[in-house]
Amino acid sequence: MENVLSILFCLSLFYVSLTLRVKGYIAVLRSQGIILAILLLYPFIYDFSVYGVIIPLTILIIKVFFIPRYINKIILDLDIKRQVEPTIQQMTFLPLVIASMILIFLATHIISLITKIDVIPFASGFSAIVVGIYIMIFRKKLIVHVVGFLIMENGIFLFGTAVASELPMMIELGVLLDVFVVVFLMGIALNKIRSSFEGIEVTQLGRLKD
Amino acid sequence: MNGFFSNTGNILFAAVFAIQFLAIVFTGLKNDRRALYYSNFVLLIGLVSGLFVTLSSKLFFALPTGPQNSLLNNWIRLDGLSFYFLFVIQLAAIPTTLYNFSYLRHYMEKKIGIKNFILFYILTIISTQVIVIANQAVFFLVCWEVMSISAYFCMILEKEKEEVQKGSFYYFAASHVVVFILYIFFFLLHHQTGSWFLSDYHLSFEDGAVISTIFILSFIGFGIKAGFMPFHFWLPQAHPVAPTVMSAFLSGVIIKTGIYGIIRTFLFIKPVPEWSGWLVLIVSMISAVFGVWYALAQHDIKKLLAYHSVENIGIIGIGIGIGFIGSANNLPAVEFLGFGGALLHTLNHAIFKSLLFIGSGIVCQNLDTRNIELMGGLVHRAGYIALFFLIGSVAISGIPPLNGFISEFVIFTGFFSIAGELKNYYPILMLIMVVGLAFVGGLAVACFTKVNAIIFLGSERKEVKHFHTTIYDYLSLGIFAALCIAIGFYPAPFVEIVQRVIAASFNIQPSSTLINMDWFYLSAIFGSIVLGIAALLLVKLWHHKKYGSRVSGAWACGYENLSPRMQYTASSFADEINTISGSILLYNKEIDKSEKPFPTPLKFESHSRDFVDRKLAMPAYGFLKSFISKIGIFNQTDIRYYIAFILIIITIYSLIAFLWT
Known part of the structure; x- marks a missing residue:
């Protein structure tokens, strides 16, 4: 079950590297949030405990409902164009993603011979981190950077579940807090930037340098 | 649980920190004056009660024996050394916080926002206290970072001044170097012992060269924070520009955390x-x-x-x-x-x-x-x-x-x-x-x-x-x-x-x-010194009464037109002793002598520059800066290039780690 969900997660990464619409990105965020929540909820079907359900439910609320809505609201409020404006061709971006993923899966396989880890969740989480960083590097829009960061966070989460079967409470809360802070900060930043800059493109942030 | 650290002790201890954290809430008040008064007052209550709890601990009444006192899954541990530094920090912080009331009023008159300063001041004080009782390496590092960075934010209260930006940047850079060294220090300790808890570190120098490395790293890392001589260069730059409250706390307490670190390391490796x-x-x-x-x-x-x-x-x-x-x-x-x-x-x-x-x-x-x-x-x-x-x-x-x-x-x-x-x-x-x-x-x-x-x-x-x-x-x-x-x-x-x-x-x-001496004798000798001075004072008063006294302006040795410029100045007082070691102090004087027949205004200036700063730290920094600015790709201002650099560095690190295992 974990492997199936992880592969679904990887598919969502392929979709995100192909689509040109911001809406698609948000849909991917939603689906990834659902996948993560199911992944964490799955063990509790047989062995129910209230304490263990708190974190998956929080993820469900925050990652699936709250954050995508907030991003949608920003897009509507600021009237951002619905295209992602990549800096390289999609046909170059996809092979890059695929090549990195192959490398990561191979490396994970080699690591799994030495230490005990779940290969597929570990590699999927790792790929999500890399894809998140790629999105931040090769996209112009600031709002897309936020999405890239969130995908990276999801990757770290999956990564964490693969390494330790039971995440320490502190780390889980830390991950959630991180996401919260970033989204709010970026939202504020976007609002402020619009008042002084014409568009909302990362290229223009360079002008802020003194 | 033995002695003081029964449940009551734990609750008291938690309450002290809870009160101090409560002070942060009051910085959210709209009115600056109210925020200052309420939050500082609450902080004072927290510190004073903390001092009482520290003083009432078993340490100050009898030698603690038996198992060590620890809280929160052994993340916090209180031994004699921790208690002593906690005592020093709280003792020094109380009057400094009192001075806050009068010092920040000045800024309020100038309409400079002080709420951030109060917030970070409270954070600095709390995190400094937690450092000396932290028993988990990562927790220690987190508190250390919080302390350094909140002290930096306190320092830039008047951030529009250029000297403030420059001086506080010195501090910021030095703190980062310290944290970097401490990371390596703790990783080595973890590697040697396989534990993240400070109480588990018992090493001996017979384990090989790595222990010497650990010792040297701790001496450099904590030494930069403490300000030992080759690493002191940030101190004289940062202290003058910091607000007085912060420079008092920085000099009185924060640099002592370096001393704490060195002594703590000694306890690991003795x-x-x-x-x-x-x-x-x-x-x-x-x-x-x-x-x-x-x-x-x-x-x-x-x-x-x-x-x-x-x-x-x-x-x-x-x-x-x-x-x-x-x-x-x-x-x-x-x-x-x-x-x-x-x-x-x-x-x-x-x-x-x-x-x-x-x-x-x-x-x-x-x-x-x-x-x-x-x-x-x-x-x-x-x-x-x-x-x-x-x-x-x-x-x-x-x-x-x-x-x-x-x-x-x-x-x-x-x-x-x-x-x-x-x-x-x-x-x-x-x-x-x-x-x-x-x-x-x-x-x-x-x-x-x-x-x-x-x-x-x-x-x-x-x-x-x-x-x-x-x-x-x-x-x-x-x-x-x-x-x-x-x-x-x-x-x-x-x-x-x-x-x-x-x-x-x-x-x-x-x-x-x-x-091996009775400290009472010392008190007695000091008492007699004071009595002697008092007796001399009485003789002087008696003399004045009998013969009367004459009052004139200071330094007026018979001159008519007394001017403040006729006094000894600070430079002239110290001039002779400074010229002895002029080359190390980089002490130079500029005298503008006039050769003209009629006197013109003369000028005299003397400067001393820091040897380490001018001859070692700044040239090294300048070299690094010029070297990096020659590589064109590092001059990008776009954030996406920075992210790409991070990705490249992470890849290199993971490759190294991969090949290592």
């Missing part, structure tokens, strides 16, 4: 070999001698005090060095004297340095300058401030009746004790060290004679319309001065505390006492 003792001793001696020498050449009062911090850290380090040598040769008595002197001087320095910084802050705020050459005659304006400042000066110079003398006395005794215990060539070496420490004391006296005479005596150089002081100024200075006098005249309880701390944490037999 017994240490003798070379480490000599290393610490020599570096500390250099810090002490040159710290005070640089101080003598400064005109900026806060910079001068910053160099005195370097000097006093040097004196503390000398004590630690003596302790190391004692540990290497298995001499518990020497160890006791060395670490005892160091810990006692840590407490004393926290007290008198905070006093001096706050005193100088009051003067600077009223005169709107930090330059000593523009001050003068302030004893007629604020007599009590002058008195308190004098008490602090006497204490820091190590002159008998006050507290500075007590700790230096213990350290001197340590030297003689080494010379007595280890015969051979040691007496000669120790004699050199004794002369060095005495020389430091002499220069400190010279320096504070200069400071007191120029600032408070003579006639006014700069017009002061109204010297504004508040009750809080007198309160905070008064508490510090009272502590200086109390420790000086009645050292017995404080020596007792230090003795218990060492016996509890360092595992030395309690039978060896700190010094």
